[in-house]
Amino acid sequence: MYSMLPEVGHFLQECPSSACNPLADGGIGSVICNHHNISVHGFLLHDPSDSPDTRRALFSLLGESPEGPRLGEFVGDARRQVWQHLWELRDGAGWRQVGPRERVVSAPEPALHPVVPDLPSSGVFPHREAARAVLEACVPFIPEAQAVLDLVDQCPEQAERGKFPVIAIEGLDATGKTTVTRSVSDSLKAVLLKSPPACISQWRNIFDDEPTIIRRAFYSLGNYIVASEIAKESTKSPVIVDRYWHSTATYAMATEVTGGLQHLPPAHHPIYQWPRDLLKPDLVLLLTVSPEERMRRIERRGMERTREEAELEANSIFRQKVEVSYQRMENPCCHVVDASPSREKVLQMVLSIIQNNCN
Template structure:
């Protein structure tokens, strides 16, 4: 029988009354592997009809002995409650920071997603697999103490992975009994799970990172106002912008590119050559709060940058009535970095080409042309070293993590309506400028 069939057969077995309600639906997991791969597995009820098929060997190597592993996941209330999403995201970020300290700091951490068997957004939980290579009892005690410190909802779930003499893998969940004592409950067998057609996080992207319209991003920052005065300040500026803006008679050109592709230099040179207004996203009026939002979880950062695009759109509408407009980054940057950050694993796990997540928001002013500057990874490293410029954590990850960089680059190339026109930025500045200007004049014949 195929692994998926064995999984269904196992999950269909009779369940003990005490756990039947909890196991009405299996829990599936996507575990990020070294090098950017993903391993999928599920936990099912303990059966009595003999051994189950083992999970993916790559997952088994990280879950089973030697050593001991723990799954720590943060639940989110069903529906589109932004306040609950924000609370869950901030709790997970706080847990990540605490897991890197004290007795837990020596453990290995890997991104973990928990999702329903259908692979949809419903029931999606973000979390971490913590592996203790020494199997120290101090690790379990520190984790339970960490759970005790989480006094407000949502409270994270904790499962401990163990192996038996027959080389079967089990997860033993921890539950709080009587509000006072943590105890392990009935074990759940670790079994194979088929890889879903789409990465489990993709259906959730419109609510967590690639916001399809202004109101979706606005709702996230509205949920942040009780603890972030900067969120209220940004919303006040956004609410001053018209909901629908029209571009003027002059063309709008966006220049995109990774850090160290020469984007800033080329953008300024193009603006000078075209006698164009030069704008930037995020705009100057909110850049003073950029660091505050960069320190927050991804869903909050994305809402900030998304709303910055709508403020820039209002500036574009005014400026394009008087002259051409050149914009240093816009929506494509916001979306590409969000997709690459949220979708764990390697390039092959990204949403496929033509997926709706790559489509330009219908309520955002659309440019005439998007130019994407590209250089080889080796050239980027050569340029970036020694520059000493302040960079965001994601820009630093571009340098350190080739898988993340590849996901950003591929996400850029899949954007549609409008797509990106790539220009090789490796030659001299003069040659790159001439190539960009030639492309602009070819695509924007209305230029004087």
């Protein structure tokens, strides 16, 4: 296995298999190591072939990085111990090992999952500038990032809603969210908006194929574009938003925080708070159905799914983490609505909640 610093991870994501064939079969993931009491973040590449060609291919690939790349090589021995060899690229001297090898040992489980302190900078961005900085760094190799930034820069720094209520409707795929949002907007004569907005949806497939931090920055900035649309439309009529910040945050947490539910940030952790510079809805509704009902609906509709929506089906732990993250959101919290009954009954329940909370 090989570990790399985060700034070179994009090179691996973009590497064509024909050009870097030794890397084609390796699985890539994120890694956090405690090296001399310092957390080191990067990417982990698994080499199932244990081939020297993999190391040579990595040396060649990482040499293209504008930063000073570092590489850690993890090797097991006959006693089932794991050792790390550190490599650095030195000016004029090529790649050289740094110091003696070091044994890799397990550490006690921390009170918080190691990734939680870094969520505000890696996926659950607390304000617009944090997400913007990520896309700014991507402009040299993702031209569409500049187009997104240009649209964001046209939005007010602090959008404010008008006199009419703003209701965000959240829910996993196949919970009836699309039907409910349309029905509610028709009943209230409201404007229906979606996140991500139409103006950036054309680039969604591009960013969905990027590393998670880039993908999260794209969706986070989409929320700020939607916020400017909400500010404008809520001066004239009620606004219904099909997904908003809660969706972006819950999927980020479920993806980044590995393991079971116990590894999620605890209830009332600051990560569950709404971003301070993002227009806040008056009410957030969370539509839920049982996992079995979701599967029945998905199979009936044969709908196209994103990578994360497919993960919801295949991985029950991932789905539970998304659901629990939704339920822990605060300021505003999510009002849970059982979307299992008929469309008419669900619509009645939703309209009743809106009437009781938005007058």
